[in-house]
Amino acid sequence: MVLYDSTALAGNSSGSSSSSSSKPPPPPLQPQQQQEIDGLLAGAGYKVRSSELRKVAQRLERLETAMVNSPADFSQLASDTIHYNPSDLASWVDSLLSEFAQPPTCPSEFVMDPVTNQTVVNDAWTTTEPNMPQVHQNISYEQQSLNNQLTVVTAMEEDSGIRLVHMLMTCAECIQRGDFPLATSFLEDMQGLLTRVNTVCGIGKVAGHFIDALGRRIFQGIGGGSINGGSAYENEILYHHFYEACPYLKFAHFTANQAILEAFDGHDCVHVVDFNLMHGLQWPALIQALALRPGGPPLLRLTGIGPPSPDGRDSLREIGLRLAELARSVNVRFAFRGVAASRLEDVKPWMLEVNPKESVAVNSIMQLHRLLGSEPNRNSPVETVLSWIRSLNPKIMTVVEQEANHNQPGFLDRFTEALHYYSTMFDSLEACTVQPDKALAEIYIQREITNVVSCEGSARVERHEPLARWRTRLSGAGFRPLHLGSNAYKQASMLLTLFSAEGYSVEENDGCLTLGWHSRPLIAASAWQALSDAPAEFPAPDTHRPS
Amino acid sequence: MARSNEVNLNECKMVVPLNTWVLISNFKLAYNLLRRPDGTFNRHLAEFLDRKVPANANPVDGVFSFDVLIDRGTSLLCRIYRPATAEEPQPNVAELEKPVAAEVVPVIIFFHGGSFAHSSANSAIYDTLCRRLVGLCKAVVVSVNYRRAPENRYPCAYDDGWTALKWVNSRPWLQSQKDSKVHIYLAGDSSGGNIAHHVALRAIDSGIDVLGNILLNPMFGGQERTESEQRLDGKYFVTLRDRDWYWRAYLPEGEDRDHHACNPFGPNGRSLEGINFPKSLVVVAGFDLIQDWQLAYVDGLKKAGQEVKLLYMEQATIGFYLLPNNNHFHTVMDEISKFV
Numbered sequence: 010m011v012l013y014d015s016t017a018l019a020g021n022s023s024g025s026s027s028s029s030s031s032k033p034p035p036p037p038l039q040p041q042q043q044q045e046i047d048g049l050l051a052g053a054g055y056k057v058r059s060s061e062l063r064k065v066a067q068r069l070e071r072l073e074t075a076m077v078n079s080p081a082d083f084s085q086l087a088s089d090t091i092h093y094n095p096s097d098l099a100s101w102v103d104s105l106l107s108e109f110a111q112p113p114t115c116p117s118e119f120v121m122d123p124v125t126n127q128t129v130v131n132d133a134w135t136t137t138e139p140n141m142p143q144v145h146q147n148i149s150y151e152q153q154s155l156n157n158q159l160t161v162v163t164a165m166e167e168d169s170g171i172r173l174v175h176m177l178m179t180c181a182e183c184i185q186r187g188d189f190p191l192a193t194s195f196l197e198d199m200q201g202l203l204t205r206v207n208t209v210c211g212i213g214k215v216a217g218h219f220i221d222a223l224g225r226r227i228f229q230g231i232g233g234g235s236i237n238g239g240s241a242y243e244n245e246i247l248y249h250h251f252y253e254a255c256p257y258l259k260f261a262h263f264t265a266n267q268a269i270l271e272a273f274d275g276h277d278c279v280h281v282v283d284f285n286l287m288h289g290l291q292w293p294a295l296i297q298a299l300a301l302r303p304g305g306p307p308l309l310r311l312t313g314i315g316p317p318s319p320d321g322r323d324s325l326r327e328i329g330l331r332l333a334e335l336a337r338s339v340n341v342r343f344a345f346r347g348v349a350a351s352r353l354e355d356v357k358p359w360m361l362e363v364n365p366k367e368s369v370a371v372n373s374i375m376q377l378h379r380l381l382g383s384e385p386n387r388n389s390p391v392e393t394v395l396s397w398i399r400s401l402n403p404k405i406m407t408v409v410e411q412e413a414n415h416n417q418p419g420f421l422d423r424f425t426e427a428l429h430y431y432s433t434m435f436d437s438l439e440a441c442t443v444q445p446d447k448a449l450a451e452i453y454i455q456r457e458i459t460n461v462v463s464c465e466g467s468a469r470v471e472r473h474e475p476l477a478r479w480r481t482r483l484s485g486a487g488f489r490p491l492h493l494g495s496n497a498y499k500q501a502s503m504l505l506t507l508f509s510a511e512g513y514s515v516e517e518n519d520g521c522l523t524l525g526w527h528s529r530p531l532i533a534a535s536a537w538q539a540l541s542d543a544p545a546e547f548p549a550p551d552t553h554r555p556s
Numbered sequence: 557m558a559r560s561n562e563v564n565l566n567e568c569k570m571v572v573p574l575n576t577w578v579l580i581s582n583f584k585l586a587y588n589l590l591r592r593p594d595g596t597f598n599r600h601l602a603e604f605l606d607r608k609v610p611a612n613a614n615p616v617d618g619v620f621s622f623d624v625l626i627d628r629g630t631s632l633l634c635r636i637y638r639p640a641t642a643e644e645p646q647p648n649v650a651e652l653e654k655p656v657a658a659e660v661v662p663v664i665i666f667f668h669g670g671s672f673a674h675s676s677a678n679s680a681i682y683d684t685l686c687r688r689l690v691g692l693c694k695a696v697v698v699s700v701n702y703r704r705a706p707e708n709r710y711p712c713a714y715d716d717g718w719t720a721l722k723w724v725n726s727r728p729w730l731q732s733q734k735d736s737k738v739h740i741y742l743a744g745d746s747s748g749g750n751i752a753h754h755v756a757l758r759a760i761d762s763g764i765d766v767l768g769n770i771l772l773n774p775m776f777g778g779q780e781r782t783e784s785e786q787r788l789d790g791k792y793f794v795t796l797r798d799r800d801w802y803w804r805a806y807l808p809e810g811e812d813r814d815h816h817a818c819n820p821f822g823p824n825g826r827s828l829e830g831i832n833f834p835k836s837l838v839v840v841a842g843f844d845l846i847q848d849w850q851l852a853y854v855d856g857l858k859k860a861g862q863e864v865k866l867l868y869m870e871q872a873t874i875g876f877y878l879l880p881n882n883n884h885f886h887t888v889m890d891e892i893s894k895f896v
Contacts, residue, residue, distance in 0.1 A: 049879045052680065052684045054609065062574050065578055066577060066578050076585070086589070087590075092601065092605065095586075102582075495600070495601055495604045498603075498604045514603075516603070527623065527625060528678050529610070529623070
């Protein structure tokens, strides 16, 4: 285990004491009710209980009247309000009404400037309604969408790829049936066909990797072999190039940071636990944002989890040092601790040394899916980990996951989904022309493909599941959603315009944000808070005075 | 003014079911937040608020869908809806573009509404509508995600419609067995109806056959203030002011509403006499304030000797076809299936 404490190095900032503006305690957990939702409005994307229709209508009327009576205020409302979860129509209308009824207070809100990684103070008024999520209603609509196992598909444009797709599917089907000799002959045919197909974009580009992965499965078996044995160092390099080549990771970091920043508002001792530190790419922006926040920065602790370095280097510590250096330069009191673990499930909460007085953020960028076991059973690693996360009582848990259904038990279904997911992702890489970022990013993705297609059991770690599933899982584990609002949406959209490719799109999905290529979401970001069984503790005001 | 508006709210509440009222009022409210007086549009908030649904290659109620990028340069996407066949309830993903099986399969190119500024092909309300059309007409529906105003003014939407028409016409897998040709219909509501008309116009003399136009509450207008506009202004969800805003956003800067895009039978329009224009089904809602322009459009077609059927739904407001909870909806759907 690696420990590094840089408090001595980081400068002592003159952190002024801010009054603890804790959010009001969450409403007590309501018994989950299966209330009837208006089916026709559900088809239009809105969840409104039939019993509430009349009330919503009345509120809409009131808003309309207010709009007519004071148009100037209304247009102010229009430009400054932060909106949350438009599907929950009743709440949306209510929040607009309450916004309209009281003149907004004007704390300034700071946003992260994605270009310079600086924080820009923004005078936009926040909504007077605090970012309190509604108690997550369990409704039959949610259950339905899970059962259907939606497949999002973007068709291949190249006619010449159709035959290749046919063969890929047939080969995968043979493998599912156990007919390896036939699968092998298809494999050979495909390798031949590949030389004659356009490999610049669309299906041709990604087909080669799938053919490769099928080959591994047939000839090397499902234990993973060499592809999974890539060293931690290699993985970090590939990850970094993937980060540079396309916006998915930047979106993940940016959205998570914004949510963490808001959650930490008013707290003076904060502790971020990063489930996969890598090169710590996510954290400079947060450090700088905290440095610039009104009232001064908090004491920031960062615990970074990562694989042990085999060759005597202590890469976690090195990253920690660099981050500490940065923190010092902007006068943020900072402490770093590295926790080396080859698997996330090997981490125990006591290793994180969470202080009960600090506000904790748990940050998981594409890590939770690795905890899903091959057999869904009571004590699968994900449940254990979620349970100890909850015991830390984090202010926020940010979760980013691939938006795909790559954990289906049937091989053919999984293969089909992966084919579409990764061909879309590869397509989106077209936007990047910078080498070697692009080439290495492709290798990074290729490794995922290989794992999804050619591995089974404990070797298959890329067990991506869609947002709908994560919602159910996390709600069931005692978390409730913190909705990401229109401000986060707008900033994420603006981040995308920095990329020359037209084709990336951010979408709002029931309080979460997704980033995708054209109409296909590829990565989903959400934020959560642990439900406590007892009413939440109201920290006493003097607990947050800086030491 | 406020008083009369309060009366109006009660009026329109009486003619539509409650959930329809909630839906359309919600749109009205949201759209008000998006239109800025200076003519700009809060696109980020618009996309945030718009409820979208992904394509689904697994059939739901006998219909499956998938998206295709038909023009990379303009990022032009279309969502294609197809009926699932009995033998293959779950289409193999490689068979999304499997040739249509029947003797005659209508292909309906659909342009969603939104006054040229709002909505997308993947908006929930339009995804639902297109799915209905598949079952109703035993058709393949191609919903075009055209570029919107004010960022993209005339003629972008028409250009995108034309691109989609050419693309559909050139797909071998959309050809009907009977004559190896694609049986194309153009359809749209509100601005989509306007686009359908203009794309049909462009198709004349191009060699591409459009078999019919279906226009649901099509968006037309003109400089003059008509009787219906004055009578119904603000009464049933829509105001003249917002209509004006959308035309200002779509039409080229400096142009007025007698531009031929807005007023095809007006002073700047093209005569359709003697032209091989497709037969048209035009649906007009009795509480739509622009009905005088829509009726004038029907008249214009008649006078030019073109085949047109008018469906005037007296008690209908805009958007009545979005939810299947009223008689107008069923009447119109019936007529559409007969038309195709």
